[in-house]
Amino acid sequence: MTCKYKLPYAKHVFFILSLLTSSCIEFRISDEDAKEKLADTGVSIQFDDLLVGERNMHFAFNGKEKENLIVFVHGSPGSWNAFIDFFKADSILGHANILAVDRPGYGKSGYGLAEPALKKQAMLIKEVIGRFDHSKIILIGHSLGGPVIARMAMDYPSLFNGLIMVAPSIDPEMEKDEWYRRVINTKLGAAVTPEEFKVSNDEILPLKEELIQMLPLWHKIRIPTIVIQGTKDRLVPRENADFAEKMLPDAVIEIRLLEGVDHFIPWSHPYEIISAIQHLLDDAD
Secondary structure, three states, X not given: XXXXXXXXXXXXXXXXXXXXXXXXXXXXXXXXXXXXXXXXXXXXXXXXXXXXXXXXXXXXEXXXXXXXXXXXXXXXXXXXXXXXHHHHOHHHHOOEEEEEEOOOOOOOOOOOXXXXXXXXXXXXXXXXXXXXXXXXXXXXXXXXXXXXXXXXXXXOOOOOOEEEEEOOOOOHHHOOOOHHHHHHOOHHHHHOXXXXXXXXXXXXXXXXXXXXXXXXXXXXXXXXXXXXXXXXOOOOOOHHHHHHHHHOOOOEEEEEEXXXXXXXXXXXXXXXXXXXXXXXXXXXX
């Protein structure tokens, strides 16, 4: 049976989904398919890889000639192509280049090999950004990509000019112990779970402790930050937006609570992200 569903990131109920649809889940597309998807739009896209130590990092970008760089970091599971439609956004393309990375363990960045440490993930993505020479860099992270970009801003505070956290999993108190994750972590569970879900499980199981380790570091984030959160998000509770406001009183310039909206904002409400990008670009000027 041939079955290809390009599913967006979903943090919960993975175990049930893996049992029901293990042969029909595809989170990544090939670089060739991505180019074909964008061919009719006239948008050019390039791909490259960077070896950092023993870890390969794969990324997509649309050039290096602009002053501004917008960096997209996907959730768990996922890949760079979660943000492929943003490569077609004229309101961004006129002012900035776009970079989207495969986080460790996904896409072509060491597929199947998770990197649970947010500090290490932050370093790896920072090294990719180091291949670019832009004067202003804005980081955008969806879901688990939220704490990743927060860690980047904590560890490298002078390198970035703005953060947009979209439904970010940042509050350790909101990370609950989910029974099915322990099942996935067994031999039997792993045998029936798609690779992307296993990688996701390996990085979400230790996430609460990773977030606890970040608690003393939030004060290091001084750059303008926008948080976008749906009020009906059943995967990442809206209290995460309150946590951001509490931990970043001098950095958060806007909390956008989207009434009745769920977790999948990059697909359902991309214009909210584009608007936030424009806001930060205007502030940077």
